[in-house]
Amino acid sequence: MESIDRKIINLLAEDARRSLASIGEVVGLSASAVNERIRRLVAIGAIRRFTVDVDPAALDLPITAFVLVALNYDAGEDAFKAAIKAHPAVLECHHVTGGWSYMLKIRTADLGGIEAFLADLKAGRFVARSETIIALSTVCERGFAGMEG
Template sequence: MDDIDRKILSLLAADARRALSDIGAEVGLSPSAVNERIRRMTARGVIRRFTVEVDPAAMGLPVPVFLWVALREDADEGAFRAFASAHPAIAECHHVTGAWSYLLKLHLPDLAAIEPLLEQIKAQRFLARSETILALSSPVPAPMLPR
């Protein structure tokens, strides 16, 4: 990857619907050259997918919550991962080092929705302990931009 690829990624991250001709004008390449670079980055896995960024608050999920989870010793980790992948409130699931097993990022409609989610995790016999952290604000946006 060179500086032109990084610039193309930054432009796509800001607006994935931007015309190839506009991107080309910014980076000094023809639209077909831009398209070829995008195709190569996609083939190499640099670009994983093109998607839509949705505002959780606009979808009725204004409460961002982080949940540290320590799994029980006898928990089925594969089943926990499947549960986390399928649960609509769980936006991200990270397997982490240290005292915790996983860090989950949740988008919830209100604070009252935390307890039922914890009860669901407990009912599956996954949870040894947890810690819930409310995000007051998110000054750095979630999408990763190349630096």
């Protein structure tokens, strides 16, 4: 990937609504050339989607928790993945190493939301065991950290 492409990605990661002309000024290209590069980056999968950074408290979802899950493989891993992808509380799901199968990041309005989420997992018989870690505060959270180039 060219350094100009990396710069474009970094600029979009900072502000996905940044104008093509503004990006072009930084990277030394016309707006149309920037647009073409962005289309190409999307086409090859380097840019998967454009998103917004929302304040969870503004959506009444101030509780962030991380749930470590050891799967009950009798329930089926594909069924677990489908349920997790469909669950509105789940922000992230990572297959991990060590004593756990998956690590989930969830957001809820209150502690009862965490209990409800865990009840949903138990109802699906997906969980052999779990551990929940509640975040007291968030020091840093990024959708993309940027990259050198």
